Amino acid sequence: MAWLADSSQSDKLILVLAVTNLLLGLYHWRKGHWGADYLLARDQQFLLIKPKGLGVVGKKPVHKIDITRLAKIQVAGKVVSFFYQSGHAIDVFLSRQRLASFVLEVVTLVPTVELVKLEHPPKGESI
Secondary structure, three states, X not given: OHHHHHOOHHHHHHHHHHHHHHHHHHHHXXXXXXXXXXXXXXXXXXXXXXXXXXXXXXXXXXXXXXHHHEEEEEEEOOEEEEEEOOOOEEEEEEOHHHXXXXXXHHHHHOOOOEEEEEOOOOOOOOO
């Protein structure tokens, strides 16, 4: 702790802010608040997925999914995957709180596409 006594006030403030950010980040990660929030819209034959708020930072601004070429929608954990007939997929990562409402909204906008839910075995069990 001698190094802390020798440092200036601004160094101490930076250290306190860094530790606070680390603790808040761990809390949100553990509670499942981590993940972007998305806006959904349907435009004729396309499903548009746009990140909302700060979710735009570091992400593609729009996923444009052609509904006529969509084979299935798969939900596994916190990931919703949109599979094309060709086998290619677009993955959308969500928080636990937003997952159910997002899937319900997708099914409402695209009712003709098959929805597949993959259940993971409980921890400690294998398939």
